[in-house]
Amino acid sequence: MEASLRYELRRDLENKKGEQPLTLLIHLSSQRKKVATGIRLIPELWSLEKQQILNLTTKLKTLLQKKYGDNLPKKQTLIQYQDDLIDLKNKVRKIEEGFRSKGIAYSVEMLIEKIKETKEIKIKKEDPTNLVYDFIDRYIQEHELTRVKGSLVVYKSLKHHLKNYEVKTRNKIRFENIDYTFMQSFQNFLIKWEKVHETTGTVNTLNNITIAKQLSTLKTFLGYAKRLGIKVNDGYKDFAIKRDKLEVIALTQDELDQLFTFNLSSNKRLRQVRDVFCFSCVTGLRFSDLQQLKREHIKEIEIRLTVKKTKEPLIVPLNSYSKAILHKYKELVSPLPVISNQKFNKYVKELCKLVGIDDSIEIIRYKGAIKQSTIYKKHEIISAHTGRKTFATLSLEKGIPAETVMKITGHSDYKSFQRYVKVTEERKRNEMQKAWGAPV
CATH class of the missing domain: 1.10.150 (DNA polymerase; domain 1)
Structure with a gap:
């Protein structure tokens, strides 16, 4: 029998900063015990129902700063806390698997003892x-x-x-x-x-x-x-970290259609790479999730899986493109013929070069204050991750609200997603000026 795990705030132990200890409640059979996580949170940042720390949006931050001031934790700290909560649950599950594999009947006390053992910090005192x-x-x-x-x-x-x-x-x-x-x-x-x-x-x-x-x-x-x-x-x-902006390399709708319909009947290797890449372009799935995709993840009108990177559940609606690609491989055990990431990145460049996706792209990087500019053909800098970027960009251009696109891609932070919105606006301006002329 697997233990029930649930996080709760200790409302009775609030410190001067307004923070409350977050504990893990372990329930097994008739036994219930609490384990300290070492994390303290202000109650407004914890969702008991969702069992997760809330995203510190600009609106929420502004609201809470009036009450907590400098005691409000930084977003990066909250992200790390959430990672630690996921890690602790996974650690308990791993301990349980260890007991079960050895045929040992375990209690809550035995679980807690093992958790404490893994928390012991070994320090080399000699240096x-x-x-x-x-x-x-x-x-x-x-x-x-x-x-x-x-x-x-x-x-x-x-x-x-x-x-x-x-x-x-x-x-x-x-x-x-x-x-x-x-x-x-x-x-x-x-x-x-x-x-x-x-x-x-x-x-x-x-x-x-x-x-x-x-x-x-x-x-x-x-x-x-x-x-x-x-x-x-x-x-x-x-210490404030200055972050330079990354370019968003994504296919246009014309490039995607050209790639999707290109005749590759005589080249099975590139045909399969094309289908997997296009599937990412029309679903927004990361390559790691394409690799783990199984038949049981695919329902009638959607894909349901747990994202490998974030461990969060994700629902991706199917569309005419993705449905057609899945139909091609209906006889396979796996839904898609996915190869290794390294080979895929090599072959997708070859594929896009063959198709003629060769616009000149300037990539700008800074080393300190020194600007470094390099011109590439677009197919040279396309990779597996371009598919996800293409989905986000084209979805916004088609009028899908940013919040909806973020739900499909699994983005939780609008700040990191905002660069796709900016790319979409820039494309609109370019197309307007191309059709009607630039303003004087």
Whole structure:
């Protein structure tokens, strides 16, 4: 029998900031026990019904700041809290599976004992400077079963850059020393970072987008360490990360139709890649979800699955395009002939080049204050993720409200989704000026 898991706020233990402890209630047979999560929340940010932390929208933030002021947590902190809640539930399920696989009848007390064991923090006392690196390893280990594999690569990269920084500056990295000054110094180090490829002699550098990702990852990690009882210098919170805008590479409706109807009868490999790519373009599914798609996920008029990246349930309505593609492969065990991501990204470029999707696209990146501009043919920068971007952009152009598109794609943050709206508006302007002439 599987334990019932439910999160609840302890209304009787509110601190001076107005926060209440969030506990996990474990119910098994007639036994009920509470487990501390280490998370404290203001009650307005918790949905008991949905069992999740509410999205800190601009409207909600403005409303709550009047009451809580500086005590209001940052959006990134709340995202990390939600991740931790998902991780804790997954941890309990894993413990239960371990008991069941060994044929052991378990109680609530046994579950709690195992949870406590996994929470024990092992610190190498002989060298305090290793603490930061040990915790990065711990974070990776604790999240590898609940996160998409690629999402943890950035933490390994962060560890690598921190060690290089330590060697370069000869400054030992400790939690208590990571303040505003450190963040500024580390950012400058990343801007100047270069690595020469041993074989080709090519010099690799980091652009501002990659640097911002490293710095935001470091902030997330410091918050994680603090919640586990490590004394962390709060100065890092004052450091603002500047984020450059990413271009949205998406197909136009004409390009999608051209691709969808292109004659590939003599090329099975590219025909299948085309169908999988177009399916992403008309459903908005990530490649990881195309890979996990099974027959049981496909209902009469929609797809129902749990998103691999976010672990959230998703409903995607079928349309004439997606229905026609699924019909092609009705005899297969899997709904679609999905190959590896690496091969797919290679073949989809070849496919789009063959079809003639070759408009010139300028990609702008900054390294510090230095602008770097590169011109590509569009087919050179198309990848599996272009399908998802195409769906969002074309759906908005067809008049589907942004809120509806976000529901289908699974976007929870309008700020990250807003770039698709801007692209749509820009296309409207371009088409208007092309048809009627630019304003004088």
